[in-house]
Amino acid sequence: MKIAVIGGTGLIGSQVVKKLNAAGHEAVPHSKSTGVDVITGEGVAEAVADADVVVNLTNSPTFDEASAVFFRKSMENLLTAAEKAGVRHFVVLSIVGVDQVPELDYYRAKAMQEEMLAAASIPYSIVRATQFMEFMDATMSWTTDGNTVRLPATPIQPIAAGDVADAVAEVAAGAPLRGIRNVAGPEVFPLDELGRITLAARSDARTVMTDDTAGMFAQVRGDVLTGKEDARLAPTRYADWLASR
Numbered sequence: 001m002k003i004a005v006i007g008g009t010g011l012i013g014s015q016v017v018k019k020l021n022a023a024g025h026e027a028v029p030h031s032k033s034t035g036v037d038v039i040t041g042e043g044v045a046e047a048v049a050d051a052d053v054v055v056n057l058t059n060s061p062t063f064d065e066a067s068a069v070f071f072r073k074s075m076e077n078l079l080t081a082a083e084k085a086g087v088r089h090f091v092v093l094s095i096v097g098v099d100q101v102p103e104l105d106y107y108r109a110k111a112m113q114e115e116m117l118a119a120a121s122i123p124y125s126i127v128r129a130t131q132f133m134e135f136m137d138a139t140m141s142w143t144t145d146g147n148t149v150r151l152p153a154t155p156i157q158p159i160a161a162g163d164v165a166d167a168v169a170e171v172a173a174g175a176p177l178r179g180i181r182n183v184a185g186p187e188v189f190p191l192d193e194l195g196r197i198t199l200a201a202r203s204d205a206r207t208v209m210t211d212d213t214a215g216m217f218a219q220v221r222g223d224v225l226t227g228k229e230d231a232r233l234a235p236t237r238y239a240d241w242l243a244s245r
Helices: 013-022 044-048 064-086 105-119 134-143 161-172 192-201 239-242
Strands: 002-006 026-030 053-056 089-095 124-127 148-151 179-184 207-210
Touching: 002 013, 002 148, 013 026, 013 161, 044 064, 053 064, 053 161, 064 089, 089 105, 089 161, 089 239, 105 124, 124 161, 134 148, 134 192, 148 192, 161 179, 192 207, 192 239
Parallel strands: 002 026, 002 053, 053 089, 089 124, 124 179, 148 207
Antiparallel strands: none
């Protein structure tokens, strides 16, 4: 199949392209660097022309209320072009529990993106993943003050980006789910404990202080960001991922 991977040069997209091409498909990466702008619409029609499948891995540059504008406009442009091109399958990467955290602007925006896809005429699939292991450094940096990192005890089930790419590639190459597939890492950690494990593995002198008011994840209630019974568990454990860095 010919598969247009929008956002195909990023962390997940570049790996999805590689995996799909290795499996014998023609996966083509598209991004701003290749002349495709999902907000202005420049290059979008050309990117999806003759594609059997479109995989949308683009992401908002911000996590605030502006993220809603990004996801709405990008989906409008991509869906319009894909419908005109006769695309047979449209895949989006989202977040486990995204519809359970209405307090967060970014999560509301991603939930809206899912709703727009489900309401369109193209057969679709949504892959929801838990939090990426690769984002742990950024998460800690948001709440670092000197040598102290403040983190809530929010349950997190981290997944490696490579495992996310495997899940997306598998879904893109298959029949449309017309629904959602949840994928998650094999272990659940309180976020503060995950911070301590990360710092210890790197001999980082910073100290983690448990603070259930600190950072974006403080607004998450309970374990909504963890995979439930229907989630497919990825193989990579956090300790093994840390050791490979």
